[in-house]
Amino acid sequence: MGSKRMSGWWPQLVFVGPVTIFFLLIMIIPFLLGMYYSFTDWNGVAGTVNWVGFDNFKQIFTNDSDFWSSFWFTIRFTIVGVLLTNLVGFFLAYLLTKKLKSKNVLRTIFFMPNVIGGLLLGFIWQFIFVKGFSTVGDMTGWSFFNLPWLGDETTGFWGITMVFVWQSAGYLMVVYIASLTNVSKEVLEAAEIDGASRFQVLRGIILPLIMPAITVCLFLAISWSFKMFDLNLSLTKGGPFKSTESVALNIYAEAFQNNRYGLGTAKSLIFFIVVAIITLIQVRVTKSKEVEA
Amino acid sequence: MGTKKYTGKLFITEAVMIIVGLLFLAPFYFLLVNSVKPFGEIMSNSASWPQIFKWENYSRAWELTRFPQAFRNSMIITVVTVILTALISAMGAYRMVRANTRFNRILFMLFVAAMVIPFQSIMIPLLKVVNVMGVNNSMVGLIMCYLGLGAPLSLFLFHGFIKAIPLEIEEAATVDGCNPITVFFRIVLPLLKPMLMTVIILNCLWVWNDYLLPSLILQKPDMRTIPLATFAFFGQYTKQWDLALPALVLGIAPIVAFFLLLQRYIVEGVAAGSVKG
Structure with a gap:
């Protein structure tokens, strides 16, 4: 029988072997090594790795305000970014599932920024913020466009957020569209006949039914915004004066610019733990709100 | 059902959405019109239609970024990575x-759990591993990294898909004397086509656009991918917008063309890949 043929040791080796080798080599070993290095003073040059116990963590927790301000920046960015991309993505999807004539073209337009990498998008927007905005500001006289975009902490934060929403809303829109088209028309029509308002239908019927999509979209948006690196690098490089530096950028700079690899891996470990906790909580919370459709 | 008329309300919705769509496109307008202007005109008015088209901006950017080379590098890395990742996963x-078996169940759990690990948490020791293996500064090393990093999500997506495929066809083939490898390539792989598309598309977008990993592994200028070449160019010609903008247009052109050609599959792939994210 088939199961018998599949039970030899060599199919196991041939089928599972390759993917497992790369997985162990590229993810698991570095992950374990990282745990070890976070307790050392490794500086990237081979041969000089000393065990320093909890020194790195002590330093991070007592004497590294830059790291914590980058954490605070990342948290603020994540909260605002996740809310806005999901709101924009959902409403685009909600309106595009109506019988619009241009819905296919619009779907393409809204998704398009997403296929371009964050680095190039950031550079494009640097031009928009620096030159485009000032031109529009001159033409319209709106002070919004004449702010010092990317030049101070506030405009840097909102500039990155704006580009992030522009980039990722289209992706979430696609996920929401897939879910919204599965909501049964009969249920919606029944609600309409019963005299439910549009808002009641949205809150009482649509939102609970698309909860699985909301779970996925929150998960994706949190994961993107918390690990944001490319946009940050190409828009502000963390400046001015590190006021818009994300955790990912801070870790990168610690290791590859300051050559403090041990300290960098300790920060990476803290970063991992926080990401893991957030992910677990978030999946728990949204899963518990899903309803059977 | 489904025969509702095109009402006035719908018309207003449509109009609003088209305006929003144009706003979404506005950055591309600024990028394109200014990429063919002389520097002075970019500075004096960045919103206007170009008075003269200075196509020479493009030929200079093409040469200075060594675009053909960067394009070739990006192509090789993306194609090889994407095919191998799909296959082994x-x-x-x-x-x-x-x-x-219990072993395979535990292994699968490990793959799923690893999806939580952010790349930035392992990048520093990963470089060490790459150095020890002696594949630093090479495309082979970079591709090996992508195979490991891309494996968890790809394997997870295939796993969910294969569970729904009935066993009977494979059993029949086995009775007919096919060995497991033939069964996989002749029978299973064709059945996986929808999920293969999804996995290939998701990995394509990721690898093609990735900046951080290649920047850590590929140091030689002649190995630069498009994001690396663009980054280096931007550093050198900051604020020289008449060169930087055409370079950016060149940089985004391949992936935008890819998207417009295959948009139906890409949008479907994204939706399918996220349902079980």
Whole structure:
């Protein structure tokens, strides 16, 4: 029988072997090594790795305000970014599932920024913020466009957020569209006949039914915004004066610019733990709100 | 049902959405019109239609970024990575579903759990591993990294898909004397086509656009991918917008063309890949 043929040791080796080798080599070993290095003073040059116990963590927790301000920046960015991309993505999807004539073209337009990498998008927007905005500001006289975009902490934060929403809303829109088209028309029509308002239908019927999509979209948006690196690098490089530096950028700079690899891996470990906790909580919370459709 | 008229309300919705769509496109307008202007005109008015088209901006950017080379590097890395990742993950997932041993169940759990690990948490020791293996500064090393990093999600997607494929066809083929490898390539792989598309598309977008990993592994200028070449160019010609903008247009052109050609599959692939994110 088939199961018998599949039970030899060599199919196991041939089928599972390759993917497992790369997985162990590229993810698991570095992950374990990282745990070890976070307790050392490794500086990237081979041969000089000393065990320093909890020194790195002590330093991070007592004497590294830059790291914590980058954490605070990342948290603020994540909260605002996740809310806005999901709101924009959902409403685009909600309106595009109506019988619009241009819905296919619009779907393409809204998704398009997403296929371009964050680095190039950031550079494009640097031009928009620096030159485009000032031109529009001159033409319209709106002070919004004449702010010092990317030049101070506030405009840097909102500039990155704006580009992030522009980039990722289209992706979430696609996920929401897939879910919204599965909501049964009969249920919606029944609600309409019963005299439910549009808002009641949205809150009482649509939102609970698309909860699985909301779970996925929150998960994706949190994961993107918390690990944001490319946009940050190409828009502000963390400046001015590190006021818009994300955790990912801070870790990168610690290791590859300051050559403090041990300290960098300790920060990476803290970063991992926080990401893991957030992910677990978030999946728990949204899963518990899903309803059977 | 489904025969509602095109009402006035719908018309207003449509109009609003078209305006929003144009706003979404506005950055591309600024990018394109200014990429063919002389520097002075970019500075004096960045919103206007170009008075003269200075196509020479493009030929200079083409040469200075060494675009053909960067394009070729990006192509090689993306194509090889995407094909190999799809293949080894599909094979692994297939075996894990069909040979449901305790070992395979634990291994699968490990793959799923690893999806939580952010790349930035392992990048520093990963470089060490790459150095020890002696594949630093090479495309082979970079591709090996992508195979490991891309495996968890790809394998997870295939795993869910294969579980829904009935076993009977494979059993019949086995009775007919096919060995497991023939069964996989002749029978299972064709059945995986929808999920293969999804996995290939998701990995394509990721690898093609990735900046951080290649920047850590590829140091030689002649190995630069498009994001690396663009980054280096931007550093050198900051604020020289008449060169930087055409370079950016060149940089985004391949992936935008890819998207417009295959948009139906890409949008479907994204939706399918996220349902079980």
